[in-house]
Amino acid sequence: MSTNNSSRTGRRVTDLPEVKRRRRLENLLCTARRVAHLAAEYRSHGLDEQFQLYLLQLQVEQVLADEFPDEYEEHIGEWVEEELASEHHPMVTAETCSLCQAISAHKGGTASTPLAA
Numbered sequence: 001m002s003t004n005n006s007s008r009t010g011r012r013v014t015d016l017p018e019v020k021r022r023r024r025l026e027n028l029l030c031t032a033r034r035v036a037h038l039a040a041e042y043r044s045h046g047l048d049e050q051f052q053l054y055l056l057q058l059q060v061e062q063v064l065a066d067e068f069p070d071e072y073e074e075h076i077g078e079w080v081e082e083e084l085a086s087e088h089h090p091m092v093t094a095e096t097c098s099l100c101q102a103i104s105a106h107k108g109g110t111a112s113t114p115l116a117a
C-alpha cells in the first residue's frame, strides 16, 4: 500500500482573510511610525527610555519586514526621514516634540499665564 499525498493538495487554505491582513498592516505601520517618533524625541532629550523605545522600534519593524516585506520596503525610507525630522538639539525646544510640549506646559508655557479664579 502506498499513501500518496498528491490528492490532498486540492484545497488551499488562506491563512488570513484579506481584511484582517490589511487591518494588521495598518496597525503595524501606525505603531512603527509612532514608536520611531517617540524614540527620536526621547533620544533628543537624552532620556534612558530611548533604549527601550529603540528595541521596541526594531521589534515592530522586524514584524513588518517578516509579514509585509513589500510594504516595509515601501515605507522604511519615509520613516527614516520622519525620525530624523523629529529629533532635535537638546538645548532647543521643538514645537513638534511632545516632550517639549509637556515640559513647557509644566513650566506654565507662556510668560503671562492668566491665573484668574
Ligand SMILES: [Zn+2]
Binding pocket: 041, 044, 045, 088, 093, 094, 097, 098, 099, 100, 101
Ligand atoms: Zn523635545
